Amino acid sequence: MDLDAYVAEHRAEWLRLEHLLSRRRLTGSESDELIALYQRAATHLSAVQSRAPDPALVGRLSRLVARARSTVTGTSAPSWLTFARFFTVGFPVAVYRAWPWWCGVATAFSAVSFGLIFWFGTQPELASQLAPQSAIKQYVEQDFADYYSENPAQDFAAQVWTNNAMIAALCLFSGILIFPVLYVLVANAITIGEVGGLMVAYGKADIFFGLITPHGLLELTAVFVAAGAGLRIGWSWIAPGPGRTRAQAVAEAARAAVLIALGLVVVLAISGVIEAFVTPSGLPTAARITIGVTAFAGFLAYVFVLGRRAARAGETGDLALAERGDLAPAV
Incomplete structure (x- = not known):
């Protein structure tokens, strides 16, 4: 040349x-x-x-x-701005738009759990059939409360976070099949109902609700959100809605589910910290419950204030049009 x-x-x-x-x-x-x-x-x-x-x-x-x-x-936005937008717009609006699903899950789950608590709690003879009498006595008088303090708090927080993250991930990403999500929800509702029923039947209702409420409100809400988003993916395959193919409907619901999954990492971390450091602490029961209720109410306010505001502004929680890929015309 x-x-x-x-x-x-x-x-x-x-x-x-x-x-x-x-x-x-x-x-x-x-x-x-x-x-x-x-x-x-x-x-x-x-x-x-x-x-x-x-x-x-x-x-x-x-x-x-x-x-x-x-x-x-074009230039990309600074990483800190993308991070801030995710937590002020993307995550809350994705959770807000899925609220009928996770609120429905929460209602059904609570009905099963409290129904079993009432059933076993009012029939001690039925509760006694779940396990030998000596094992039940050991559990309600010592093992249930000891569970929250038998390991170092930081180790317990990591263990709780990992377990709850796995449950939430299973609910989210098996949602297309629907039945695995329902199985996880029913199994956990039955477990809580049986444990709560035993504690109530043996006069330990104050210990049960005093220990499970501080972290349980936020923790279970995160699981409900994950399950609701997962079921929404499955339903989008069954009923994609007018003007969309099944693939488009599932892709849209799945992209929102990924946003929800990322945000729930933080929510579950907060509930894990509460369960490890607040639930077994020496604080009065009223103080521990107040902390749990405050965290739960703060999450709901965060979702319904920021999420509704973003939805009214036209945000969907989905990727920008340029990032979704091209779609072939469909009738």
């Missing part, structure tokens, strides 16, 4: 590209010209690098192509 001849042939194009890049506003035809010149400059850079890699010319063209690429593709 005759480098001098190559520069002489294309120098005018590079200068024109530099001129367009220096302007703050372009007309439609000038924008098209800029894109075309950017593509040519990128080709020129590749040719120079492979045939006559002059350092000065490669450096000049590299800077020119980088500036043009930034102008054509």
